[in-house]
Amino acid sequence: MNQPWSGRKLHFVGIGGVGMSGLAKVARILGADVTGSDRAQGGHAASNVPAGAEVVYSSAIPADNPERTTGAPELHRADLLAELTQLKPTIAVSGTHGKTTTSSMLVHALPGQSYLVGGEVRSTGTNADWHPDSEWLIVEADESDRSLLKLHPTIAVVTNAELDHHTTYASSRDVDETFAAFLARARDAVVAPDLTRLRADAHVFGEFDGPLPVPGAHNRRNAAAALKAIELAGEDVAAAAARLADFQGAGRRFEVVGEAQGATVVDDYAHHPTEVRATIEAARSRDAGRVVALFQPHLFSRTQREAMAFGQALAGADVVAVLDVYPARETAADYPGVSGLTIVRTTLDARPGMPVFWAKTHAAARRFLQDTLQNGDLLLTMGAGDVNTIGRDLVAHSEAPGR
Structure with missing residues (x-):
């Protein structure tokens, strides 16, 4: 069967990433010959890199990556996603927070549509599927590198707008x-009530x-945003709202992992x-007992700029443990004096005397939590790095609660 991308060779650098894996899956469904590699x-x-392949990369892949120095034609992942948004009418969801959950709500509430989401x-x-006969394509639009501006949405959603990616935005x-x-590129726009400044004729959502x-x-705001987009798409809003009653969430978005020593473990x-x-x-x-927060800062630049705000946010928990910074593409040498200890200090400034543990390493965090968790606690593992492995490990090796 001849598919739109039959005969095309695509090689994905970092194919194990959540965004790249979804694109690779859809590319195969569309008939492309797909290969890929991953650091892990x-x-x-x-x-x-096979002969004749286009190399697909993301903003996380540096120009000196050996698979980007072969002379093969290159394509940013957003360019490939942009091609997909020209194949079907598209609902594109962006915003500083809530993109993945809102996109997942759309997928759940409109079964049978094609989609690419930044989480399971x-x-x-x-995280992705392509149905040739579906009317709509639902995509998550990434603002972190401005790649959302390459897409061709029919309906564009912006859930909220804050300064987060400091190396991209001034x-x-x-x-x-x-x-x-981004909103100007769409036929219809959906925004939070405080963002009508972004487009005068935008439709707003409530809760x-x-x-x-x-x-x-x-999440009630995310659901309202999804339903407003569904309304503008001409779909059955009442049926979609009813389906949200059994929405199971998205991967790593308030995801209940299991129990460890009588505590519920939730990853976000x-x-x-x-x-x-x-x-x-x-x-x-959720009317839990104590809320125990294990936080892993992501990026030195974000930790430095938002340290006080992180401390104030974490002070809402009962017990806090902080890992060292997950550096991603940054190096500690460029940010002297910035570490997870920075967040420990600002948390104590926000709420003097609260129990805050400088865990630093995964091993120390596991030991602390094994000694600290009690029946009825709710453990939150939070961060964009690999903090989720700690909660899953605790669940996998949990002993019966003895407290």
Whole structure:
């Protein structure tokens, strides 16, 4: 069967990443010959790139990566996603927070549509799929590198707008201008009530008041944003709202991992102060016992700029443990004096005397939690790095609670 991308060779650098894996999956469905490599599985080498392939890379892959120095034609992942948004009418969801959850809500509430989301949609068990006969394509639009401006949305959603990616944006005005340009590319726009400045004729959303299994006021706003987009798409809003009653969430978004020593373990991708605060508030809404927060700062630049706000957000927990910074693409040498200890200090400044543990390493954090967790606690593992492995390890090796 002849597919739109039949005969095309695509090589994905970092194919194990959540965004790249989804693109690779859809590319195969569309008939492309797909190959890829990943640092965690065999590493990168020029010899991995097949003859005649286009090399697909993300902003996380530096120009000196050996698979980007072969002379093969290159394509940023956003360019490939942009091609997909020209194949079907597209609902594109962006915003500083809530993109993945709102996109996942759209996928769950509109079954049978094509989609690419930056996390696993738990009700489908995958992050991407392509249905040739579907009317809509649902995508998550990434603002971190301005790649959202390459897409061709029919309906564009912006859940909120804050300065987060400090190496990309110079100011909040810069963030606003980028989101405004994104919204201008769409037939219809959906924005939070405080963002009508971004597009005068944008439709606003409020807070969903129907049954919703995922906790927190922020998720009720995410649901309202998804339903407004569904309304503009001409789909059945009442049926979509009813489906949200069994929405199972998205991977690493207030994801209940299991139990460890009588405590419920919840993992969340929260890596910005607003997200950390919302996640702790969502935990409080579950009427748990103590909220124990294990936080892994992501990026030295974000830690340095948002240290005070992180401390204020974490002070909403009962017990806090902090890992060292997950550096991603940055190096400690460029940010002298900035570490996870910076967040420990600002948390104590925000709430003097509260129990805050400078865990630093994964091993120390595990030991602390094994000694600290009690029956009825709710443990939050938060961050965009590998902090989630600690909660899963605790669940996997949990002993019966003895407290």
